[in-house]
Amino acid sequence: MGTERVTDLTVLAPADFDRWWDGVVRAFGGSGSAEERELDRSLTEFDRSLAVRDGDEIVGTAGAFSFRMTVPGGAEVRSAGVTMVSVAGTHRRRGLLTSMMRRQLDDVRALGEPLAVLMASEPAIYGRFGYGAATFQLGAEIDTSRVSLALPAGTEDVRVRYAEPADALTACEAVYAALVPARPGMLARLPGWERAGLLDPESERDGGSELRCVVAERAGQVTGYARFRTRMGWGASGHDGTVTLEDLAALDPATDAALWRFLFGLDLMTTLAVRRRPVDDAWQYLVDDIRRCRTRQRDAGHVRLVDVGAALSARTYQAPLDVVFEVEDAFCPWNEGRWRLTGDPKGASCERTADAADLALSVRELGSAYLGGVPLVSLAAAGRVRELRPGALSEASLAFGSQRAPWLPHGF
Incomplete structure (x- = not known):
C-alpha cells in the first residue's frame, strides 16, 4: 500500500482476537504458547483494545487494563495499564503508533483515569508520549x-x-x-x-x-x-x-x-x-x-500523568509543600500551564493558577517523580527540571519522596 498512512483504527472485536494476538507475538519476536494465549484472551478488555487494519490484515495493536495502583500515602488510584502495543514490521514509520497513543490517552482521559502505566520494551519510544521511568527493579546472580x-x-x-x-x-x-x-x-x-x-x-x-x-x-x-x-x-x-x-x-x-x-x-x-x-x-x-x-x-514501570491535577491530588507528600509547576505537555495539551500543588502527609490539592511558577518541567519528569523513586533534584541535575524560585527544588524533591522504593511487581 505504499507509504500512505493507515487510518482504519477500531476497537478490537472478540472474533479478531487470535489475529490481533498473533500480531503482538510476531512483533515481539516470540512464539507464544496456547496457555499464554488463553490467559491473555480471558484478561483482555476488548472495549479498551485497539487494532489498526490494512485491509483484512491487523498491522497495529494496543490495549489497556483497568488497574488500581498504589501511590505514596497508600491510596489506590485508577490507572490504565498500557499493554500489547505493536506495529507490524511492514508498516513502521507511518504514524500508526502515534495514532494509537493519541486515541488511547484520549480514551483514558474520558474514563477519568488520572494515570497510565506501562513496562516499555523500548524506553526511548514512550518518552515522546509523556511517559517517564518511575519504578526500577533489582536483579542479582547470587x-x-x-x-x-x-x-x-x-x-x-x-x-x-x-x-x-x-x-x-x-x-x-x-x-x-x-x-x-x-x-x-x-x-x-x-x-x-x-x-x-x-x-x-x-x-x-x-x-x-x-x-x-x-x-x-x-x-x-x-x-x-x-x-x-x-x-x-x-x-x-x-x-x-x-x-x-x-x-x-x-x-x-x-x-x-x-x-x-x-x-x-x-x-x-x-x-x-x-x-x-x-x-x-x-x-x-x-x-x-x-x-x-x-x-x-x-527500569520497570513508566508512568504518565493523564490528568495532572487529579494525579497530584491523589497522593500524599512527605513534608509540607506549596509549589507552582509550569508544566509542558504537547501531546496532552489539557495538562499544559501552571498548577499549584499544596500538600503534606495527610493529603493534597492541585489546582490551576495564574501565580508565578516555582519549577518548570514536562509531564514526563512529573511521571518519573510521581511515585517517589526518582528525586526531582536528580532530574534537575540532568537539566530536565528548572528552578525558578530559589529553594523550591529542594522543598519539592523532599516532599515527593517515598520511604519505600516504588515497585511494579509483574508485567501485564
Whole structure:
C-alpha cells in the first residue's frame, strides 16, 4: 500500500482476537504458547483494545487494563495499564503508533483515569508520549556457595513447607493483597490476574523445572510464599545448579528471612538468580558479601500523568509543600500551564493558577517523580527540571519522596 498512512483504527472485536494476538507475538519476536494465549484472551478488555487494519490484515495493536495502583500515602488510584502495543514490521514509520497513543490517552482521559502505566520494551519510544521511568527493579546472580545470611530474631519460629502452586494460590494472594497499600507502584489484582502467577509453559522454563512453591507459616497462618524453578547443572567440581526466583512476598522480616534462607539452602544449587525485585529489597542487608551477588538495576514501570491535577491530588507528600509547576505537555495539551500543588502527609490539592511558577518541567519528569523513586533534584541535575524560585527544588524533591522504593511487581 505504499507509504500512505493507515487510518482504519477500531476497537478490537472478540472474533479478531487470535489475529490481533498473533500480531503482538510476531512483533515481539516470540512464539507464544496456547496457555499464554488463553490467559491473555480471558484478561483482555476488548472495549479498551485497539487494532489498526490494512485491509483484512491487523498491522497495529494496543490495549489497556483497568488497574488500581498504589501511590505514596497508600491510596489506590485508577490507572490504565498500557499493554500489547505493536506495529507490524511492514508498516513502521507511518504514524500508526502515534495514532494509537493519541486515541488511547484520549480514551483514558474520558474514563477519568488520572494515570497510565506501562513496562516499555523500548524506553526511548514512550518518552515522546509523556511517559517517564518511575519504578526500577533489582536483579542479582547470587553465589550461594560463598554468601551467607544474617537472620533476624524470630526466623526460627517460621515454618516453610512445599505446596502445589495452584493449591496455595488463595493464601498467596491474601499475602500479596496485604502488601499492596504499603508500597507505591503495586497493583491491586483484579479477578483473573491471580492466574498469571501460575503461568508455566514449558517453552518459558529455559531448561528449568516446573514452577514450584513454598509457603511460610507462623502459628498456623500463612505469612509469605516463594515461587521458583530449579535447573540442575554439573561442572568440573561437581554440582552447579541454579534456582530462579519468580516471586516472593512476606508479611514480616522473619518470614522474609526464612524464605531467603530456604532458597539459599537448596541442595545441589550454587546460584540464586533473582529477577524483578524492589531496589530496596531487604535480602541485600542480610547477606555478608554483596559483591558476590552481582546486582544490577533496570527500569520497570513508566508512568504518565493523564490528568495532572487529579494525579497530584491523589497522593500524599512527605513534608509540607506549596509549589507552582509550569508544566509542558504537547501531546496532552489539557495538562499544559501552571498548577499549584499544596500538600503534606495527610493529603493534597492541585489546582490551576495564574501565580508565578516555582519549577518548570514536562509531564514526563512529573511521571518519573510521581511515585517517589526518582528525586526531582536528580532530574534537575540532568537539566530536565528548572528552578525558578530559589529553594523550591529542594522543598519539592523532599516532599515527593517515598520511604519505600516504588515497585511494579509483574508485567501485564
